[in-house]
Amino acid sequence: MTFDALGIAGTGMNLHRRYLDATADNLSNVNTASAMGGEAFRARYVLAQEGQEHGAFVRSVELGDGQGRIVHQPDHPLADEDGYVRYPDIDLGEQMGNLILAQRGYQANAAVVDRARATYESALQIGRQQ
Template sequence: MMFDAIGIAGTGLAVHRKWLDSVADNLANVNTATSTDGEAFRAKYVVAQAGEENGVYVRGIEQGDAQGRIVHEPDHPLADGEGNVRYPDIDLSEQMGSLVMAQRGYQVNAAVVDRARDSYQAALQIGRGQ
């Protein structure tokens, strides 16, 4: 039973770590400009799915829109003839909310692993008669 808890929480740790990585990548590139003839940075979104037995896994990574958003910045070195550059279409507040949820999920799964380990160690101590 305790090993099941550790295994299930371990899958949650893996998914939340991947989610944290994708959010960090999105936040790092929120202000990455490109020329209008290229693609904008494409945000990454983790798609999780319940496992067949227990736990969860990353089914895949979906990418955001390559069109991004066009911003008029005539002084930008990548500006086109009309003074426009392309930025990713990433909502900063949405990403910050995702960051908090991914952090909390990671922390909760780590706590489950810690508590299951502590319970297992306590059971071993009882078995030794101490």
């Protein structure tokens, strides 16, 4: 039972770590400009899937739209002849919310691992006393 809890929490930690990595990547590129001839930074979205036996796993990482937002910024070095550049279509508020959810999910799974470890250590102590 303890090992099941460790396995399930481990898959949850891995999933939330990947979710944190994708969100951090999105946040760090929210202001990355691209020339009009290319694609804007494409946001990463982690899709989860329930495991067949237990836990959760990363099913896939999907990319957002490369069209992005077109901004008139004639003084930008990447601006085209009409003064436009592309920025990613990333909602900063949504990403900050995702970051909080992923962080709390990771912390919750880490707490389960700590409790399962403590339970296992207690069981070993009981076995040594007999």
